[in-house]
Amino acid sequence: MTAALLSVTPVAEAASRVERVISPGGIEAWLVRQTHLPIIALDFSMRGGAAQDPPDRPGTANILAAMLDEGAGELDGETFSKRLEDRAIEMTFAAGRDALSGSVRMLSEHQTDAFALLKLALRQPRFDAAPLERIRQSALANIRRASTNPNAIANETFWATAFPGHPYGHRTVGTAESVQAITRDDLVALHRRIVARQHLKIAVVGDITAEALAVVLDDVFADLPARAELTPVPQVTLAGAGERRVIALDVPQTVISFGLAGLKRDDPDFIAAFVMNHILGGGSLSSRLYTEVREKRGLAYSISSGLAAFDAAGVMTGGTSTRNDRAAESLAVIEAELARMGADGPTEAELDQAKRYLIGSWALRFETSNAIASNLIRIQLDGFGPDYLDRRNGLIQAVTIDDLRRVAKRLLGDPRLLVVAVGRPIGF
Template identity: 55%
Template sequence: MTAMFRSAAVRLAQHSLAVAAAAGFALFACAAQATTVERVVSPKGIEAWLVEEQAVPLVAMNFAFRGGAAQDPPEKPGVANLLSGMLDEGAGDLPSEAFQARLDDLSVELSFSAGREAFFGTLRTLVETRDEAFSLLKRAITVPRFDDEPLARMKDAVTTGIRAASTDPDSLASQALAAAMFPGHPYGRPIEGTERTVAAITRDDLELFRRAAFARSNLRIVVVGAIDAKTLGPLLDATFGDLPENPFLRPVPDVKPADAGLVEVAFSTPQAVIRFAGNGLERHDPDFMPAFVANHILGGAGFSSRLYAEVREKRGLAYSVGTGLATFDHAAAFFGGTATRADRGDEALTLIETEIRRLASEGPTEAELDQAKHYLIGSFALRFDTSSRIASQLLAFSLDGLGIDYVEHRNDLVAAVTIEDVRRAARRVFEAGPAVVVRVGPKPS
C-alpha cells in the first residue's frame, strides 16, 4: 500500500555487523519517553541529535540531505536512486572491491537510499573501528569514484528491478497512483526512473546531483550508541566538514492531488489491486494529530479499524485493507488500498468510499476514539526498541521539523485529542472522498 512513499534503495550493504545488530543491538527496549535526546553542535556548526548509550560498544548513525528524487533532472528520473547504489562502489583511492572489502574487514554496515525529498544514509560500526568507519563514509560522500564497471553493473541491477516491477500489480498500482496524483510534477515521477532514463544517466549526472544536494545546511543527523557529545562533535566535522555550506536545489512547486477519478490498468491477474488517494493536511496543520487519530479509526494499523471490520471481517472481501497520511514538503495526501477478487472490485471500492464518507459525516464514537488513542499511545514505544529504529524515527522527526523534544510530548498530543477535534479533521480530510482511484486487474468487460 505504501510503496509509492517508500525510499527505493538499489542495494543495502550487508556485513557481519548486521548479525551483531540483530542479536544484541536492542539497547532501548523501553518507553519512548525515557529516551534522552541531546543536541550536539560541532566546532564547524554541524548539528546532530545524540542518544548516548554505553551498554553495547556500537554506534548507529542515520543522516539525510534534503533533496531526494524530486531533485532529479526532469528528463532523467532515477539519478538519485542510482547514486544511492554507487556511493559505496569505490571512493578516493579505493576501487569498488577494495572499498567493499574494507567495510567487511571492519564489520561496518554502510548504506544509502533515495526518497522523494531526501537522500538517506546509514552507518553502523563497532566502537573500536568507529574512526575508520566514519572516514570511509567521508570518502563515499565527498570523493566517490563512479567507475565504469560498477556503474554499468548498478544500472543493470536497477533496470532488472524496473522490469520486475512492471510485472507486479502492486508496483504498477503504486506507480500509476503517483503519476495520476501528481501529473507533470516531480512527485509523480518514478524514483527508480525508467529503463530509458537509467540507460541515459552518466557519471556527470551523478556528480552534479551529489554536488548540488550534499551540503551542510540541508543535512540532518541522528547518532545513537556508545559515543558522547565531546567525541561526536569533532567526528562530525571530520566526516561532513568538507562539504559546501549550502546546496543548489531545484525549486519544487506546491501541489495538490489531481482530481483524476478512476484509472484502470489492465493486467492479467485474478485479483483487482486497488489504490486511492485524496487531499490531506500538512504536517504542521493544527488538525494533523486529530486527522492522524481519525485515520487510525478509519483504516490504521491493528484489527479495529472500520475498513478492516467492514471489508475483511464482515464480508471477507480482502485479506488486508488500510489507509494512511502522507506529508511532503510541498504536498499532503491521504491514501489507502486493498486487493480483492477481480469480480468483487466494484463492491470493495464502493464499501471503502462509503466508509470514508461516513466517518467524515458522522465522526467516530467515543469508544472508537478511546480505543484509537489507547493503541496509538501504547504502541509508540515500539518505534524505539532498537538503536537503529531510534535513529530512523528521530531522523524522521528532524526532517519534519518537529523539534528535539517531540518524542517527549507526542503521546500527550494524542491524549489531548477530543472527539470534536476528530470530527472536524475527518470532515476536512475525508469529506470529498478519494480524488483518484487506481485499479489494476483484468480489463473490465
C-alpha cells in the same frame, strides 16, 4: 554543547536521554548514548531526493544513492567493499522523494575506519564506469520486474496520475529509458547540488561520548559545501479526484490503490488527522476499513490507509487487493466508509481506543538503536526538537471528538477518490 533530559516512558528508556551535540564547526547531531553494547549507529538525511532529478532523467538520485558506497577517493569499489566487510561495517544510502539519506553501523572499535569511509563516500565518490553499469543493469532488472507486478503498476500509476508534470509524479527509480540515459556527469552534477550541510540532519545512537562525536561531526561533514543548490519543488495538490483508472492485467486478483488530498506535516490538524486515519484504516485490526472489508464481508485479506506528508504536498492513500469479481463491491464499501467518516466522524469509543493504542505503542518505536536513530531523524525532518519525544503522547491525548469530526469533514467531506485498479475487475 547542550543536553536535554527527556522522560518518554520507562519502556522507551533507550531514547530517554537525547543530547544535542554541536561541533566546533557548528554541525548539530542528536545523540542517545548507550554503553551496554559496543555499537554505534549514525543516521543522516539532507533535503534533495528524487524530486531533484533532472526532468528527463528520473531515477538519477536513486542511482546516485546506490553508487555512493561503490568506491570513493583512492579506493575502488572492490577495495571499499572489502574495507567495510573486514570491519563488519554496514553502510547504506537511499533516495526518497524529498531527501537523500544514509546510515552507518559499526562496532565501537572500528569507528575510526567507519567514519573515514563515510567521509570518503560523501565527499569523494568515484562513480566508476564498471560499478555504474552494474547498478544500472540492476535498476533495469527491477524496472522490468515491476512492469508485471500489479502492486508496482498500481503504485506508479497512482502517483503519475495524482501529480502529472510534477516531480512527485515521476518514478523515483526512473524508467527504462531514463536509467539507460543516466551518465556519470549526471551523477556528479546531482551530487554537487544536493550533498551539502545546509539541510543536514544527524542522529547517533550508541557507545560514543558527546565530546568524541563533536570531533567526528566536523571530520566527516565539515568539508561538505555549506549550501545546497536545490531546484524549488512547487507546492501541489493531488489531482484526479473522482477518476478511476483500470490497467488490464491477467491476474486472479485486482490491486486497488486509492487516495485523495491530505495534509502536510506542519498543518495544525495533522495530529487529529493521524488519529482519525488510525480509526479509519491505519493498520489496526480494529480499523473501520478492516472491519467492513475483511471481517464483515471477506472481500480482502488486508486493507489499510495512511497519511503521506511530503515537503510540497499532503496525501491520504490506501490500498487493498481482492478477487476480480468482487473488486467493484470492495471499492463501493471503501467509498461508503470514507463518506460515513466524513459525514459523522468517529465515535467517542473509537477515539478512546485509538488513543490507548497510539500512546501505548509509541515506546515500541524505540526498541533498538537502529529504530531510535531512524525516528530521531524523522522528528528532525518534521521540524521538531527533542522535546517532541516528551510532547507527542500529550498531543495525541489532547485530541477531542470535535477535532476528529472537523478534520474528517475537511478531508472526507467530499470523498471523491482517485482510484487505480490493476487486474481484470468486473463491473468497475
